[in-house]
Amino acid sequence: MTPSSTELILMARVARQYYRDDRSKSDIADELGISRFRVARLLDAAKRAGVVTIRIESAGGVNTELSVELQRVFGLAHAIVVDVDDDEPETLRRRLGEVAAEVLQEVVGPEDVLGLAWARSLRGIGPAIRNLAPCPVVQLTGALSGPDGSDVLELVRRVAQASGGTPHVFYAPLVAPDAASARTLRRQPEVARAAELTSRVTVAAVGIGAWQPGLSTIYDKVGRDAGERARDLGVVGEISGALIGADGSPVQSPLSRRIIGVTGEQLAVIDTVISLAYGRDKAGAVGAALRGGLVNGLITHAGLARALLDAEPSLPGAHALAD
Amino acid sequence: MTPSSTELILMARVARQYYRDDRSKSDIADELGISRFRVARLLDAAKRAGVVTIRIESAGGVNTELSVELQRVFGLAHAIVVDVDDDEPETLRRRLGEVAAEVLQEVVGPEDVLGLAWARSLRGIGPAIRNLAPCPVVQLTGALSGPDGSDVLELVRRVAQASGGTPHVFYAPLVAPDAASARTLRRQPEVARAAELTSRVTVAAVGIGAWQPGLSTIYDKVGRDAGERARDLGVVGEISGALIGADGSPVQSPLSRRIIGVTGEQLAVIDTVISLAYGRDKAGAVGAALRGGLVNGLITHAGLARALLDAEPSLPGAHALAD
DNA sequence: GGCTCAGGCGCTCAAATGAGCGGACAGTGG
């Protein structure tokens, strides 16, 4: 059962030659004057005895384990979890932006149409993007300037510049004061054109907000009353303006009519929708969005990823059942 | 050069399937819809990027790395280094004894003749030995009772009992007061018989002492004057009573004639001579013994092993040159 | 002594894998 000291040493010797020096088992066997079968059995025993340990670690700031787990549990095409401290939002956004930029660079081809929505978490994409296949870049939502003045138009232009493709922007707010003015805005030619292009978008980047004060720029914008009315209709979060319910499917509400931007129905037919989100408080909303299937990619940080996985009842940590 | 986040994740995913779940590369490739070549390249990249780390560690209290290194550097047939704290001699002796017992159990066959010399470090063998091929067990040296009364006769009897073979003991001290009384003692029938059997010994266990106060039971026994005279003749240590010089070869001295026990010349023709030693201060003497070739096995602890390797000029840490 | 049974060993044959090659493709400088 337990190997003797001389066996342990032989195991280690064989393991060093095999794993570190990349020699073949037959080769090692010849040198030691034993059969290649014995070498194989020694290596097996070495693993069992703990002489050889194979660790698969996170590297390059990416938590691979959580990433794969998210991919598996939510059936995502793209899931990337970065290992960054939760409590520095600026650093976190920058890092998420870098990763999102990477993903877009890999995913987007010249035949794609890229759509960018407004969200704080998308801000980091602009500075990080370098090369992108030339393709149209479409503004998916109205603008909602952040406190620092950066907005979706700037982002679309910056990305289009990196791509060499055409930016398609329009000037309209994300949230109109009422349904009527929203209708008027939507009739503006460039808004209509963008809306038309939206149906041709194949890759989109969006943010996810939770329907609570401070966790959604839209919730904060519409005011508490409108927010609460939407909640009564089942809204738990929004995907760059598209309101969703607990099961992640689009929810119609009077508020929807005030929002200028991509709708849940439009998102549903886009091939690749990469979402960005941070903050553990958003676990509920993000989980809903992922389950609902409107998004099929998530870029986030370890804190939120863990919260998501903890909340998901299906097969917690059941690696062996991974298919 | 540096892999992107998605690549890192793919690497980790593939690595997990390959290393942890023991799936074949082709299998993984089919599942992921990529070629088996790409899987292989991802695994290579994963190793290079540090996503996959293969550690080959000490296990079961045996420092495999130092063991193999000693084996290589000194050309030993058996080298076992235990990871035990230096400063608990009793624990250390017990552990060395256990390991020595293991080695003897593996090395000794029914056709062998086992010889046991006196040394403090051999004391642990007695309690540890369990099964041994039936073979004659020969006392190699005179007795030199330790402060706790345990001696070589007890050891020989205990080992013979475990073996089922015959113990061959004699009553004589390890060091006689003078050459004349040593001669007398050697003429005793049972001493002579043991000496005769010694020439038939095929496996021996011995201790190594350094020729300094407190580092050799013999040095301590003979007194400082005789000790210093021997040192003047080049003695740097002793292998269970057989005096050796700096190059590890036997040294003749007047003192030799007072010692009742196996000689260097006798050791030289024994197939397997396993030595036990502990204490970094003994590095010089043990190094000499190993280089001299009178012993071809060493069981020791990490502290002394490191001291030995540090002192050895040849190929320090030159793993790549290991043959 | 003779018995069985478990464990270690090396064999065969099929599957898995690696080395090296050439094609495709993107970036680069004339």
Place this chain on the structure above:
DNA sequence: CCACTGTCCGCTCATTTGAGCGCCTGAGCC
């Protein structure tokens, strides 16, 4: 615009490896 260059990819073919089998040996038990 086009040749050049380095990189990534998948192919072929030879080598390496694994699965499963039967043999042998030694221990325990009649």
